[in-house]
Amino acid sequence: MSIEVVIAGGGWAGCAAAYGAVLQGAKVTLLEKTDMLLGTGLVGGIMRNNGRYTATEEMIALGGGEIFRIIDENIRHKNVEFPGHEHASLYDVGKISGVIYRFLKKIGTKIEFQARMSKVQMDGKRILNVQTDDGRKFGGEMFIDATGSAGPMNNCRKFGNGCAMCILRCPSFGGRISLTGEAGIPEIQGKRANGKLGAMSGSCKLFKESLSGEIIDQLEEKGVAVIPLPEDLRENHLSEKACQQYALDDFTENIILLDTGHAKLMTSYFPIDKLRRIPGFEDARYEDPYAGGKGNSIRYMAMSPRDNSLKVEGAENLYCAGEKAGLLVGHTEAIVTGILAGYNSVREASGLETLILPESLAVGDMIAFVKKEMGTEEGIERKYTFSGSVYFKRMKDRGLYLMDINKIKKKVEMVGLKGVFSNRVVHDL
Helix, strand or coil: CCCCCEEEEEEEHHHHHHHHHHCCCCCCEEEEECCCCEEHHHHCCCCCCCHHHHHHHHHHHCCCCCCHHHHCCCCCEEEEEEEEEEEEEEEEEHHHHHHHHHHHHHCCCCCCCCCCCEEEEEECEEEEEEEECCCCCCEECEEEEECCCCCCCCHHHHCCCCCCCCCCCHHHHCCCCHHHCCCCCCCCCEECCCCEEEEEEECEEECHHHHCCCHHHHHHHHHHEEEEEHHHHCCHHHHHHHCCCCCCCCCHHHEEEEEEEEEECCCCCCHHHCCCCCCCCCCCEECCCCCCCCCCEEEEECECCCCCCCCEEECCCCEEEHHHCCEECCHHHCCCCCCHHHHHHHHHHHCCCCCCCCCCEEEHHHHHHHHEEEEEEEECCCCCCCCCCHHHHHHHHHCCCCCCCCCHHHHHHHHHCCHHCCCCCCCCC
16 A cells, blocks of 8 residues: 655645655655745744743654654754743754755655646546646645745735745745645635734844854853844834734844844844944844845735644645644644644545544644634734744643643643554555
8 A cells, every 4th residue: 555645845834744644654745846945944943932842742742753853953042031932942044954854855755846836637626636837747645735825926015015035035936836726725814903914924034143243142152132222223013923922012122133043033124224223233134034124025825724634625635734724823833733734644545534633732722723713803813823922822721831741741641642643554565
């Protein structure tokens, strides 16, 4: 028996979906439109902060922890605290893509770079194959949409401040094309509190070596630097941000930097002429987006309608993960949904019952809660993450936020799901 799974999108969600499907014994082809894996994970780097710690340990107990262990091995700083966030880990954005690439290759994933999915061949509601820009066709029993919700450039121009030349590199590799959309399924668009569609990415990256020696030393020693801002230099973009867990006054009143290899600036954008008026930033230069003094990418423009197993509604053999699965913010959230989508795609192709994670676990509650909230006018304007804002409050209110690893393991054991993701269902004859 052999099951082939084709995944469109090589960000954290797509990589995690590949891992989840390979764990179940599937043959996996991962299509990535650019020349590197991880997408926005190439410039992200924040893990285990606040409720993400709980979600990470739940996934480890569920048997889907290898990616998290790899990330933990490539951490620059542990237990970093910054406004509104505790016990954060910051991975090295310069190394992580290569590490994940080698891991996926080692476990047997076929990875195709510069393979932008552009067409879908259907038989009724069933996907037969996807075709890339250069005419190659990839078929399989199951497909996973991990194409994300940011781009193409016209969305950044229409709903943002124009193309800011971010890590997604649409001018070089083409804009995002959605597998769900090409399958003829109407997608969902997020909103901002001001009524605009989408949301702006929540941070920029400065070339660390362009900052003063004092700031560099502080970042490399502590992982974080908080520099108070005079009132006349403050920029307030809180209502624009996708990352509402950082929509706190502290992020307007201070320059907050995190050391991920770059100096991660925790604001959507900041005019460079103002930035260079701050002591220590006289020579500051943006690494991502290159036009970070002007704007940032626009996200949450195309999400898939799905059930709580992450199957896309309207297609017979399509699952989704990451931002395609809803108004989810963060790498942890992408990895969680990716592993579940990969797992369930193989289960379904094998004729087995798919898994809906119980709401007694944070990972299951998040998936169910986001689907419910997105069906409301108020909910479609919010963003959801284990690390803050609406959902982290819910975690605490429901007693889902735990830091005791033994208690987390016991909860997973009590629902009968210990090691479930590593229990292989497909065995080649």
